[in-house]
Amino acid sequence: MSDFVLALFSAALINILALEPERPDRHRLHALGACSASLMVVALPLGYLLQHKLLAPFGLQAMRLFLLLPLLAALAWxxxxxxxxxxxxxxxxxxxxxxxxxxxxxxxxxELGRDGSSAWQALRWGLIGGAGFWLALLLLAGVLERSRHTDIPAALRGLPITLIGAGIMAMAFSGLSGMFGP
Incomplete structure (x- = not known):
């Protein structure tokens, strides 16, 4: 689960920097958060069903990436x-x-393909992952906004302070990962 937290923050950081590196608009951040959350909520149960009902009976688990990438691309459009x-x-x-x-x-x-999870767990992971991704986007936008208003040394302005803030947030959230597991 700690790998998922780090992947969540790295994906949120990349998305927020790709969205608008200067100053992200709140409405655009919410639009990206809603689209990403809905992508996870829809893609995880569908991907689970495709992996366990289509690929697993034929022993084609190695081909799951070739099936999941077009699914994600179609949902993204x-x-x-x-x-x-x-x-x-x-x-x-x-x-x-x-x-x-x-x-x-x-x-x-x-990750769902590796462990013995169920379709309900896939839906639960989609809901939690989507909400967490949306929250990470908003928190990273807050870090970007605060870093523009403070007196920061010239060497740390821009991307370096954003990466430092994202790293600190990722460490804080990865510390919480043991609280919810068995």
Missing amino acids: CLPPLVQRLRPDWPIPGLHIVLLGNAAALGLLL
Whole structure:
């Protein structure tokens, strides 16, 4: 589970830097968070069913990446317009490109294939992972915003202070990972 926390923060950091490296807009962050959360909620149960009902009976577990990547790509292209219908004030254009590179959903799908989990656990991981990813995006945006308003030495401005803040947040959240496991 600690690997998932580190993958979650690294994916959130990459997505927020790819979204808008200067100053991310709150509405755009919420749009990316909603699209990513819905991607995880939909992709994890579907990916679980594909892995355990289609690949496992034929012994083709090694081919799961070739099946999961097109599933994630199709969902990344279909989900932003659905979120746009629910929230027309959120700026959606260009988010499908960022969703294509979302490593958190792929990491969770591959993790589900390794252990003996159920479809309900896949749905639960999708809900928790999506909410956690959305929270990580908002927290990293807060780190970016605070780093622009403080007096920071010139060598640490920009990406270095963002990486330091993300590393500290990842260590704090990975410390919590043992609380919820068996």
